[in-house]
Amino acid sequence: MTTTASDVLIEGKAKIVRQDTTAHQVRVIFKDCATAFNGEKFSEIPGKGELNAKISGMLFQLLEEHHIPTCFVALGESANELVYNNLTMIPLEVVVRNHAYGSVCKRFGFEQGMAFKQPLVEYFLKNDAANDPQITESMIQERGSLPASISLSLLERRALQINEIFVAFFEARGIRCADFKLEFGVDAQGVLMLGDELSPDNFRLRDVKTAQVLDKDVFRLDLADLIETYQTLLKRMEAPTKLALDQPRTYWAQVFVKSRKNILNPESKAILTSLHNVGFTSVNGLQAGKRFEVQIEANTMMAAERQLLKIAEDVLSNPVIEDFELELGLSGGVS
């Protein structure tokens, strides 16, 4: 296929995004250059684009197999290209950390390589000029960074669901998945989808036994040849090792059910009237609802979510008159 300058939608530090002939789809070309420290360190590395496209494609497919919605459609015509569904991107970097490396050590004084008690999720605003600053929930709200259909708790849950799969995938290959960065977007229907790329540029991956660095830190810190490192990683990823996600584990969830907005809820109205009768006249809104605590077994948190959505929609709520919200976490997180 011939490309013209006009079909380039965006060109970033690592990728070029072109309009595909199919509407709603884009072709993402992975560039042969490496940058670090927000572009301060820069190098042209032939072959890197191809490796990153391959590794990203593999990891997107891994997530899709586990029912995580992603932008991934297919491998592209050339080896350094992937076909994505076009998403409206959320301008946040979602970082999941299992072990302390890099900036988190500087910011909070953690010892390099220490394991966190449970995976941490951090958010950074995508803004090169401001050096991608860390951002809090209230600041995300202030800036209106999230689409109306997406809550921060959903973003966090999805990041942890992805982490669970990556940790298991790399663990089965003797690799520690220490941390990684994700970027999300929404499709035309407002559904949350994982976007961006899943290359070693965005991960910290270490050999469990030798601590060998298998990610972009080799370039950041001049530790080894990037291409050789990425090739080693790809080879280990391609090994037909079974994913250690066949053991069911227990997840805790809460389902909140309440009347839909346009539905008269006589119970809430009666409680409100009673409050007024006893003098609490300052109460001018009240909505009664139900809360269910659910313990559920599933092989992954994403599988648990899929089951819970069905349970909440089919049984715990009546969609004709009620809406529900779902919270889901690892043991002890909720409930």
Next chain:
Amino acid sequence: MKFGIVVFPGSNCERDSFDAAVRALNEEAVYLWHQDTDLQGVDAVILPGGFSYGDYLRSGALARFSPMLNSVRTFAEQGRPVLGICNGFQVLTESHLLPGALTRNTSLQFLCRQVALTVENTKTLYTHQYTQGQTITLPIAHAEGNYFAQPDTIKQLEDNHQVVFRYAEDVNGSINRIAGICNKAGNVLGMMPHPERNLWKQTQWTGEGRPLFDSLYTSILKTLASV
């Protein structure tokens, strides 16, 4: 002819429906236990009033998941008659055999009294022995009889003449004063008022609920004859 009356834990009107079949119509009736699946060759199913599963979660919600309801669903999908009265109506909406939902009465009170209804559609297998627009009186006994559905569903119900009974005046907040509806095919009827509790009039089986069972009876006779 055999009527099947489904009994859930918490049903309390199964005897009235049984009597409608056995004593008013002189036909056979069997109780169908919620844990069973065998419909025992019945010609019609009645989901009676009461508080199935203690009304836990939502009225009618848990009855939907009983093994017997699976058989009833298949039966209904075959076009066979299924009548849900009061809690039976709630079970039918929760089971999606009828659209909409029955929510708390706007008064928040349990209403137990006689109400006037108009028969809106006499072309169903349950109502052809009434006259169009006839006003009848039947008892109601419910706390959750406030019929609700989204405007497009209500429009469909009205356009297709699926509203079979309407309260003469507002009793519980139901949209369009809907008291009973049937599915599009007309074989599934759900209604909050109790026709089986108005079969007698001055020691005769001539109560205003009687024509409903007579209609159903002759409808079944006709299908049996055509087979």
